[in-house]
Amino acid sequence: MKFISATINGFGKWVDQSFHFYNDGVNCIYGENESGKSTLHLFILFMLFGLPPKQRNFYRPKTSGTLGGRLTLEAKHTGRFTIERFDGVRNGSALCYTEDGSQHDEEWLAETLQGISSTTYQSIFSFSADDLNDFRNMKEDDLGEVLLGIGLTGSTAIQSVEKMLDNKIGDLFKPYGKKPLINQELDQMALLHKEVRQSATEEKVYQNKNLESDKLSQDIQTLEERVRQLYSERMELERKQQALPVMKQYRELRENLNELPDSIPFPEDGLTRYEKVKNEVLPLRSELSFLTANEKTYENRITILLEELPTEERYKKAAKLVKLKEDYTSFVRERENWQSQLNKLQNRLKMEINQLNIGIGMEDLEEFHLPFHTEKNWNQLKTSSSDLKKESIQLQQEQKELTNQRMYMMNQIGELEDQLLDPHHVSKIKEKLRLSTENELIQRLSMQLTKKKIKWEKEKEKKKKYASIGLWGSIFIALILGITAMLADRSIFYVGTVAMLIIGLLQRVLFHRYLDGMEKIIGTEEMQATNIAIEDEERKEAEHLLASYENTKKDIATLEENLKSIELALVKWNEKNKLNKDAHHTLESKIKQQIDLYPFLLHVEIDYWPELYHNLKHIVTLGHEAGEIKENIRLLKEKKKKIQFELNQFSGSENGEWTEKTIKDQLRELELFTTDYNSNLEKIKQYRQQLHENKEQQHAVKEKLRPYETEIKQLFEVAQVDKEDTYYFKARQLQEKQELEKEKTTLARQLNNFFDDQEEDHSLEWQEEELASRSQQIKKEEIELQKNIEKKRQELANIRAEILQMETSETHSYKLHQYEMKKERVNELAKEWAVLKTAKEMLSETKRNYRDIYLSKVIQQTIYYFGFLTDGRYKDVHPPADGQAFYVVTQDDIHFDVNELSKGTVDQLYISLRFAVSEVMSNEFKLPIIMDDAFIHFDMERAERITEIIKRIGSKQQVLLFTCKHNVREFFENENIIRL
Template sequence: MSRLKFINATIYGFGKWVDYSIDFTDELAIIYGENESGKSTIQRFILFMFFGLPPKQRAYYQPKQSGKMGGRLTVYDAEIGRYTIERQDAVSNGAAICYTEDGEEHDQTWLQERLSGMTLQTYQSIFSFSAIDLGLIKEMKQEDLSDILLSIGLTGSNTIHKLEKKLDSRMLELFRPTGKNPPINKQMEALDNRLDSLRSFQENEDTYRDKKIAINRLIEQVDQLQFSLQEEKAIQNRIEKQQQALPILNEYHQYTSSLASYPVELVFPEEGIERLEKLKEGLLPLQSQLSVLQDSESQYKLKLQYLKQERSEDACKEAEEILKEKESGLDSYKALNNSEAAMNKIEAQLEAEINRLNLGMSRKELEYITFPFHVEKKWLELKNNANQINAEKQQLELEEKQLKQERNYLLNQLQTLEEERLSEEQLQEYNRTINDFKENDLLQRLHSDANRKQQEWQRTKKKKTKSMNNLLVICVGLAFLAMMTAVFTDRVLFMYIMVAFLLFGSLQWGFRKYTMKEMERMMVGAEYSKAGGHQSEREKADAEHQLAAHYNNLREIETIEGKMKDNEINRLKLADAKQSLEDKKSRIHSLIANEYEIYPFLKQVEITYWPDLYHSLKHLLNLLKDYQQEEEKRSQLSSNLTEFESVVDSFFTKNNWEMNANYSFKNKLEILESFVGNELEIAGQINQYLGLLNDNYKKQQETKQKAKTYEKEIGILFQIADVETEDAYYKKAKQCNEKAEIEYLIKRTINQLQMIFTKQEWKQYVESNVDAPKLEVEYNETKKKIKHIEHEIDVSREELAAIQASIALMESSQSYSDSLYHFEMEKELLNKLAKEWSILKIAKELLVDTKRDYRDKYLPKVIEKTSIFFQELTGNTYCRVYAPNEDKPFQVELESGIRFSIDELSQGTIDQLYVALRLATSLILSEDHRLPFIIDDAFVHFDSVRTKRMMRILESIATEQQVIVFTCKTEVVESSKASTMIPLSNI
């Protein structure tokens, strides 16, 4: 799984939260709220978004102020980017719907794949812990730690530990070596009882066996009789079938004799009558259609002759040539009107613009004005330079005022800071106070350590003194025994032994006594006396505050002096800038005077408006130029239009058309268009009738061809039927139908026979000519045989029943077979229970091996990481953490090498050790699962210093993995500058 990070959450409704949004953008987010503010509900909402909830738990979080339960959680995945998870109680039973940035929609299976199968229990065990979990570490042993590592690493809960206990419990439930109640013990006892019962029935085994053999013989005899009975019944059934089929056989013979009266071969087209009728139906419409087409041809020819007489083709062509120039002539007419209108408009604009400028110039004077290409740029530069000079002047005046105000402010501030500086005597006094406090604090710690070591030495001294005295007493006793032995045995060797024991006991006692005195002297010499003076922590904090304020004043004085120097430099620069501005102003005035000489009208306009004036004058000159162009265009259009009108008048005269004096140019063109349209319409009608004649001819040919096809098909039908007339054709059709009917009846009788007999049997019966009396005799004989066999079967069955009744008395509830059956059942049950116990035993051994391997792999890494975190949390007070074993709990080690068990630590230090262990375990076991950490008020027993250290560790973890802290303590929020606080608003 790649790294995953929360971006934001939107709660539609969940518990007390309705329409609420939270931003998780930062890597370390602290969610702050008082008790009962809804922190746990938000934490549960995050888990609901990832893993869902059962219906009963969703009902618990159903909001009371809204009917909508659910929300959205947006996360960032390093592999696929950002996607949003949405769950609603009323949609798909709370199933997740995921939306990626490419617009695709995915289901809950896709989300589980992205989480690599992570479950709710796994997440809570690896990435989440709270203050409730802090007390678990005190009772933790090596085996418990191994269980926790294995459980967290593999299943995410204490399931593995529970499974091992469950296996042990189940194995004891099944079997105990000295027990009686477990199932396997009970089953072994029951099996022994069954075995004893079986032995009591073995005496009657021979009689039982003989009767069993007789039963088998009778059963075989009954089976043989049953077989003979089935054969005779089969013969009886065959005779009954023959009797049943006799009427059908008679009909078959009758139909075959009728079929023999028809010719063997009767040739007639398939569906011949229907085909002939269909061809006749198709031929009749074609004959009628051909008659209609011939009448239409005559009418088209008469209409075409009339239209050709009405047409005037030459005049139409000449009129069309004239109308080709119509659009051009009308365009010229419109253009002429437009040109005159444009000239009037331009002339009015010229007069209006000249009056608006009010420069005292006439239209004639405007024609002599010319502007070189660089005039616009020159006027614009003069305007900009003039405006810039004014702006710079105002800016310099403003800067001069600001510099004066800044200098006065800095002088006042410098004077105030000089007054607040501490004297040398005050500095020495405050430093002395801080040093005295540190010295006292160090001496107090050393004194406390010496007292603790003194107490440990007193306990050790008592043990060693007791051991020393005991050894001396033993040596004296042994010496006394050696002396008594030497007296009674009169052997010098035992006297030497006595002296050796006395010498060894005295030497060890004296040496240990001397060692203990030296240690006592060292302990007394190691005591630390308290310093003469004693400073309180408040005095030390006040001194540090005063010194910090003093050094801040010194730094501020240096800063202000630097600013004073910068102010003086800026004032000198300002004087130079004012002189430069005056020089620039003189040059601009010279250039403006030069423009007045070239264009005198500029004296009436301020320089700020010169660029606008340029554009206005340029516009006037363009209007004047446009007016001249329009005047030339109007003259050309008038000439072209006069020439075209003369051509039209000439056409009217040539064709003797009436020309009314009121006719306009457009009226004449409309008359020409009407004439050409009429001629074109006549030509279109002629072409239409020519086309109709052509289509009529084609249709006549097609109709004749289709009629020939039908006539040919009818002739083919007569040829197949071998007839020449239609009556003969219908007669032959009737004969073929009668023959087909007889053949159908023959087939029907054959099918009826095949339903009763096989193909070979019914053909045999047709050829054999079986009669009814013979069949009746055979049927009666078979009936007698069947009755005899049934009687023999009844006799055998009565004998079999008698023997079976005798055996039934032996096979009662206490019979041998029943006991044997129950013995086998009890044996099978014992095997089943033993197999289950073996499986549990193997599973237990595999689980123990797995725990051991997993512990050996991960436990050193976890303890090493825990030591690093714990050392940082305790400010290097403790440098190493040792894992618990069977005899000892967790131990921690000082830099001096002294170890302490967890029971000897304060509650705050124990909590720090647990938090360090949980963080280390989660980091080691989540190298492939970079999901955000969720910590819920796990720092309740931390002081402010250790809280800051804890937050520094979380800040370092947050660079690789997002961390979210839920807390009700303001100290946690204030201890981290790299985090973002998310306050929970009250609802």
């Protein structure tokens, strides 16, 4: 079968893309990382086998809603056909089209693929770099599952059946389980068997109880007859005399009860529960004793071996000496290396010390110390010195500038004071300007007043004219109204005539008053102007002199303020100068202190101290390194002497010729000694393993004992005791108290028949003394009889209650029936479990047979490919077995576990295995092989070899090789290359 083409409508990053594959040889599909190689690989698997809905959603394109496409293949028995699969169509099922136009479903596709599932295909014909990570952990069962998938197309169903059988077997029975059905039934059957045995014992007890009941009845009758005889005698005594024995007995009971504790803690049905647990514990303790005896046997055997074994101290000493074999051979070479380094280092030290030329020698380095803070101190001293120099220069400049400014200000003030006018002359100029200003103001006011008078005269004439018109108008209206009044003879017109005349006259009077007032106002505003007058030029000159005077005064005031600021700045400068001098003294003190510590600094400028520190630090470091090398050389000499001494000391006691042997021969004999020791240790290890298993069995028995011991502990905690004897003592004590309380209740009931108050003791004392002599014998006998009767009646009542319970109970027959039914149920379940177990074993045997059919062929082909890839360095490959992983054998017969191989070698082994599996199956299934960067960790030589194998396989069946490596692509330049 071969891939012809692929059309992707949408899958991951691929949307509306088509790919055409070459029928023959290797299809090398090359693309950079993130170019979509793995997505194309998964698309082919999706078209062949489909994907679950969740995985389909994961590969749904972001830029298209369609997920699916078409894959065209060609097979011998079907010809060319196309697989069409879309997510939203037929729920993701495939639809196949053949060349004759026929359509086929998913089942036809499965038959065409010869029943191979997705898992089987990826196990045989498809693999990637990610599959290499799980190869180190592959076990025998894992390889068997792969080979089973090769040999059986229905391996998935077999695995499902195997899992189903395991689940059913586990649900039925587990050796140490409690939840499985058979385990539960066995526990219930054991409990029923115990109850059946207990009920059988109760039948014998029933017969004994009947005999005991008859005897007690007869005894009670005899006692009651005697009581009746005494009753006739007791009737002769008074009522209180009859009560005396009861009262005495009641007192005794109360005293006995007072002697007992008020509260006796004890579990309910404590004795029965304790006996039941005790019966369960005894067999387990017996088993534990047996295991303990075996433990002692193993320990004795281990002790014998240990006695025959040399002392561990001697073995450790020998093993320690053997480990020094390689060290000894390297001591001389290492010492020469150290000596060479020391010579070079000393020459370098001499050269660097001479270059410094500060008066120190090699011998000074041993006592020379540069604390960690020295560099910081020297840097601070350098910085402080530089800062103080700059500050001194700055202070000198400030002093010069301030002095110059002060002299300049004083000169300026003197010059301005010389330019000032005489104050008297200034006063005259100001007065003259004031009078001139007043005269000008009066003249302007006079001109304004003249203008107002002219304007007022004009308005006055107008107002007089208007007043005359108003007066004559009023007279004219009054005349008309008078004529009308005379003609009409109406009084109202006379009134109007008089009113108009009054209005006209009143207007005239008011107008003249207004004119008089205005004349007075205008007349008072007349002002007398002075005769003082100043020319404009003279006025401007006076104003200029006055303004110059004021400006000069302001300039003098400003200069005086500036002079004060300069004086203040000089004061501050003096303070700064004092601080600078103090800082100079402090710096000189610190410099002197450093020179006292390091005299060579006297000839070095302080600015070079930090640089000198680094050079000195480097020299000191080199000196320390030289000292360390000397120490190493000394230690190597000591180690060599120590090894020689230890070897002589170790074997000197064995034979006298030991010291004459070489160290190599001595170490060889020590190796033989340690080998024998380890052999004996292995035997001890085996016995200790058996001892460990024995302890685990003891632990299991102790685990079974723990619930019973816990229950016993709980019973003891409730009873507040810590041992068995005390527990039984408390049980008896509780029983005694219960019996006394019961008897006390009975006596109290009897006393109620005689007295209203049971505590009426004093009223009977006289009777007891008086009647003691004549009723003592009767009372004693009566008391004894009463006790015996009550006791036997109680015993009889208890026995009859037990007999009644036994007669009405069918427990034995019911329990026996239940036990037989449970036994039959267990037998049925056991048969079912045996059938399932047999089926499981048959299935496992079938799987082993199929695995064995193909395993030898696969491993043989794997050896061939692996030897070719590794250039013949490995001659054999062994598959996983007995829980171990793959291991290989070199040409030198050295065995390497797969975990001991390099990453590249493991990858070569895995790819050899996959190629072998594919080749073994090529006779039955001619399916294309897909590889996705499977040899990414190979170097150029191995990559070239693997390409030869791939080309050889490609000549037989189609191969799709996905790669992002440029060098891999170059190996297939003559092949079919598809670029993404």
